[in-house]
Amino acid sequence: MDRAATCRVAFDTGPTSRTITTPLPPWDISGRLELQCILSVTKADTDAGDTLDVRVQFLLADGLTWNTVARFPAILGSDTPSATAPETRVLTVSNIPLETTDVAYEPDGSAGGTVITADSVRNGPFPRKYRTSDGWQPSIRLQFAVTDADADGDFEGQVLLMAA
Numbered sequence: 001m002d003r004a005a006t007c008r009v010a011f012d013t014g015p016t017s018r019t020i021t022t023p024l025p026p027w028d029i030s031g032r033l034e035l036q037c038i039l040s041v042t043k044a045d046t047d048a049g050d051t052l053d054v055r056v057q058f059l060l061a062d063g064l065t066w067n068t069v070a071r072f073p074a075i076l077g078s079d080t081p082s083a084t085a086p087e088t089r090v091l092t093v094s095n096i097p098l099e100t101t102d103v104a105y106e107p108d109g110s111a112g113g114t115v116i117t118a119d120s121v122r123n124g125p126f127p128r129k130y131r132t133s134d135g136w137q138p139s140i141r142l143q144f145a146v147t148d149a150d151a152d153g154d155f156e157g158q159v160l161l162m163a164a
Contacts (some may be wrong), residue, residue, distance in 0.1 A: 050077030
């Protein structure tokens with residue numbers, strides 16, 4: 001096994017409020033110790049009332065429920081990132097034994113679940129690749145939620161995930 005595995009996802013949200021879900025290729029990080037998540041926004045062509053909310057989600061073993069394990073702080077439309085000076089945020093999720101208080105929770109993909117707060121992570125077991133009768137399926141995905149009050153927003157950048 002190589003010492004580190006990476007996955008890079010470029011994004012361009014375009015205008016209007018919406019949620020964009022981007023599955024990663026099937027990726028087994030179950031034996032890794034940590035997942036470093038780096039959000040780099042190079043363009044926020046919009047205004048202060050607009051936001052970008054980026055989440056990293058794992059598929060639970062039931063094959064149905066997605067759970068947010070990392071949620072970046074919101075990027076504001078009034079931020080002024082560029083290719084040479086991006087707006088960058090880093091979150092690290094650990095594949096560690098869970099403490100008693102972390103063992104029982106309702107994942108946010110559940111009907112009554114709520115997403116973790118911005119600028120936080122939920123540590124715990126990392127997913128394996130998920131196999132169905134159709135073949136290998138993604139067990140990790142990114143979610144980009146754009147709030148665009150006046151249809152003029154456009155956030156661009158990349159998310160880099162590094163498992164070590």
